[in-house]
Amino acid sequence: MKELRLMKGNEAIAEAAIRAGADAYFGYPITPQSEVLEYLMAEKPYERTGMVVLQAESELAAINMVFGAGSAGRKAITTSSSPGISLFQEGISYIAGAEVPCLIVNVVRGGPGLGTIQPSQADYFQATKGGGHGDYHLIVLAPASVQEMSDFVPLGFELAFKYRNPALILTDGLIGQMMEKVELFEQMPRATEFDQSWVATGKTPDRERNILTSLDLDSANMEKHNQALQAKYKKMRQEVRFEKFLCDDAEYLIVAYGSSARISQKTVQLARDKGIKLGLLRPITLYPYPYEVISDLADQVKGILSVELSTGQMVEDVRLAVNGKKRVEHYGRFGGMIHSPVEVLEAFTEIFLNH
Amino acid sequence: MKMELSDIIKEENIVYRRTPLMTDKILSYCPGCGHGTTHRIIMEVIEEMGIQSQTVGVAPVGCSVLAYDFMDIDWIQAPHGRAPAVATGLKRVMPEKFILAYQGDGDLAAIGTGETIHSCNRGENITVIFINNGIYGMTGGQMAPTTLPGMVSSTSPYGRDVKTMGNPIKMTELVAHLPGTYFVTRQAVHSPSAVRKAKKAIRKAFENQKLNQGLSFVEVVSSCNSGWKMTPVKANKWMEENMFPFYPLGDIKVDGIMVKKEESQKIQQP
Numbered sequence: 001m002k003e004l005r006l007m008k009g010n011e012a013i014a015e016a017a018i019r020a021g022a023d024a025y026f027g028y029p030i031t032p033q034s035e036v037l038e039y040l041m042a043e044k045p046y047e048r049t050g051m052v053v054l055q056a057e058s059e060l061a062a063i064n065m066v067f068g069a070g071s072a073g074r075k076a077i078t079t080s081s082s083p084g085i086s087l088f089q090e091g092i093s094y095i096a097g098a099e100v101p102c103l104i105v106n107v108v109r110g111g112p113g114l115g116t117i118q119p120s121q122a123d124y125f126q127a128t129k130g131g132g133h134g135d136y137h138l139i140v141l142a143p144a145s146v147q148e149m150s151d152f153v154p155l156g157f158e159l160a161f162k163y164r165n166p167a168l169i170l171t172d173g174l175i176g177q178m179m180e181k182v183e184l185f186e187q188m189p190r191a192t193e194f195d196q197s198w199v200a201t202g203k204t205p206d207r208e209r210n211i212l213t214s215l216d217l218d219s220a221n222m223e224k225h226n227q228a229l230q231a232k233y234k235k236m237r238q239e240v241r242f243e244k245f246l247c248d249d250a251e252y253l254i255v256a257y258g259s260s261a262r263i264s265q266k267t268v269q270l271a272r273d274k275g276i277k278l279g280l281l282r283p284i285t286l287y288p289y290p291y292e293v294i295s296d297l298a299d300q301v302k303g304i305l306s307v308e309l310s311t312g313q314m315v316e317d318v319r320l321a322v323n324g325k326k327r328v329e330h331y332g333r334f335g336g337m338i339h340s341p342v343e344v345l346e347a348f349t350e351i352f353l354n355h
Numbered sequence: 356m357k358m359e360l361s362d363i364i365k366e367e368n369i370v371y372r373r374t375p376l377m378t379d380k381i382l383s384y385c386p387g388c389g390h391g392t393t394h395r396i397i398m399e400v401i402e403e404m405g406i407q408s409q410t411v412g413v414a415p416v417g418c419s420v421l422a423y424d425f426m427d428i429d430w431i432q433a434p435h436g437r438a439p440a441v442a443t444g445l446k447r448v449m450p451e452k453f454i455l456a457y458q459g460d461g462d463l464a465a466i467g468t469g470e471t472i473h474s475c476n477r478g479e480n481i482t483v484i485f486i487n488n489g490i491y492g493m494t495g496g497q498m499a500p501t502t503l504p505g506m507v508s509s510t511s512p513y514g515r516d517v518k519t520m521g522n523p524i525k526m527t528e529l530v531a532h533l534p535g536t537y538f539v540t541r542q543a544v545h546s547p548s549a550v551r552k553a554k555k556a557i558r559k560a561f562e563n564q565k566l567n568q569g570l571s572f573v574e575v576v577s578s579c580n581s582g583w584k585m586t587p588v589k590a591n592k593w594m595e596e597n598m599f600p601f602y603p604l605g606d607i608k609v610d611g612i613m614v615k616k617e618e619s620q621k622i623q624q625p
Contacts, residue, residue, distance in 0.1 A: 076444065
């Protein structure tokens with residue numbers, strides 16, 4: 001029987017972590033995502049599945065606890081919001097360099113600095129282009145519903161272990177705080193099906209010691225390590241996920257992810273009511289990015305609008321995909337403000353139809 | 356009769372052998388540095404306890420960042436100062452394993468202060484080995500959190516002026532006052548007797564993990580002859596005359612109980 005529940009996005013992340021068989025959660029409170037830690041502490045997952053939950057003294061500590069637990073080959077997860085995610089970056093860079101799988105959730109709020117506690121999508125660059133120092137990438141998933149907040153937790157773990165790479169769920173305060181119906185998946189085992197030969201759990205006589213490090217003082221070796229990482233990122237491209245909405249006959253296209261995709265879906269319907277053939281492409285993976293499908297759609301449509309809760313970040317990837325073939329513009333409210341479907345339609349009309 | 360080395364190295368003549376848990380890799384440390392000796396006695400303890408397959412080390416950033424090259428156990432190389440947090444993550448998901456955080460003074464007492472204090476305060480059931488040589492060795496002899504008042508370093512070229520540069524921090528005394536620490540001691544490895552005592556302390560620090568009573572913290576006061584710009588012999592003498600009065604050797608907390616001051620004084624005296 002389906003297990004349906006009305007939940008906040010943040011609560012769905014927490015419940016999904018337990019059900020996905022996570023071994024450990026380490027976190028530090030920050031609005032608008034503190035419900036994750038609160039839910040887990042109340043739920044006593046150590047009694048349900050043996051999962052560890054620990055409130056760390058800082059985001060620096062939390063991400064490094066994740067580094068430790070992940071290095072043991074365990075499924076470790078942490079969640080935070082923008083300012084806390086900035087503090088994670090050092091650890092994320094080391095984790096990516098040492099190729100340790102883990103799952104990180106960013107419930108984005110407006111910035112820069114302490115910014116605001118309202119939703120934003122202004123951490124796109126940080127999430128998809130590295131964030132910390134060095135040439136590395138995270139696998140980035142962008143849920144657009146509370147259901148996906150739940151579903152992307154096991155998916156994130158799966159991809160993280162498949163590629164031995166940190167995965168990030170990039171969501172925002174809108175989806176984190178919003179309540180929706182969720183169909184919960186059944187409890188999964190805490191074990192993973194993926195290779196565990198690399199883990200640091202104690203050197204047994206049958207193998208060499210395992211060293212999880214991001215350091216190599218020999219630059220020639222470090223170059224090779226970087227080449228191997230790049231080869232891995234190239235392989236990850238097969239994981240591209242996206243959703244098309246009314247694209248088949250579209251003359252214009254909106255590209256939007258997460259909360260902006262939900263808003264833009266309504267915009268598309270409003271446009272269709274007026275006889276404007278507008279479609280929506282929703283990237284689900286932001287890294288790897290669906291460049292190819294956007295490039296293909298660019299051949300079909302007259303213009304593309306990238307809609308984000310930012311001053312324009314993802315629009316750069318849309319432009320890379322379109323490569324000058326068609327006009328690409330950006331629209332979005334920012335700093336914690338949220339655009340309405342009508343505002344998006346008005347912006348689209350102003351940019352593409354009135355000129 | 357001419358004697359070959361092989362005539363001497365015979366099973367019956369062997370009075371000492373290197374633990375097989377030290378790798379064949381030549382140590383990258385300077386002659387006279389305490390890291391090598393400390394590495395060896397940690398590995399001897401792990402060998403004697405038979406826990407190689409159950410031990411995971413966390414290496415810091417600093418001279419001992421390459422500790423994993425020399426000690427034949429599984430390792431994670433942590434960001435600067437974060438070793439106790441990484442160790443916490445490891446221990447929480449593998450409470451039955453022995454977890455070692457190996458750190459220098461810059462790592463543990465400056466950039467990692469928060470992680471050190473809180474892992475100690477939570478009583479993480481891990482072993483922290485803290486090498487204190489009062490200087491940043493790896494980066495070329497800069498002032499450390501533990502640099503003595505008046506001590507010259509490349510960033511305190513006229514001596515550490517405590518009025519403007521702050522005071523050296525006695526992290527070991529500090530963490531001893533936290534309820535989460537179970538065993539807190541300060542040792543050295545500059546003489547055979549000191550090595551024996553330090554090894555005993557490190558053994559206890561690992562044995563304690565079986566008790567699950569809290570964190571075991573072993574400071575090892577070490578010389579850094581390169582950073583101090585002295586010969587190894589002179590550096591050891593300087594350490595005895597200057598470091599030990601400020602960082603007195605001996606147990607500070609044993610089995611969760613603070614050692615009485617008189618007793619601790621007694622332990623300091625040879």
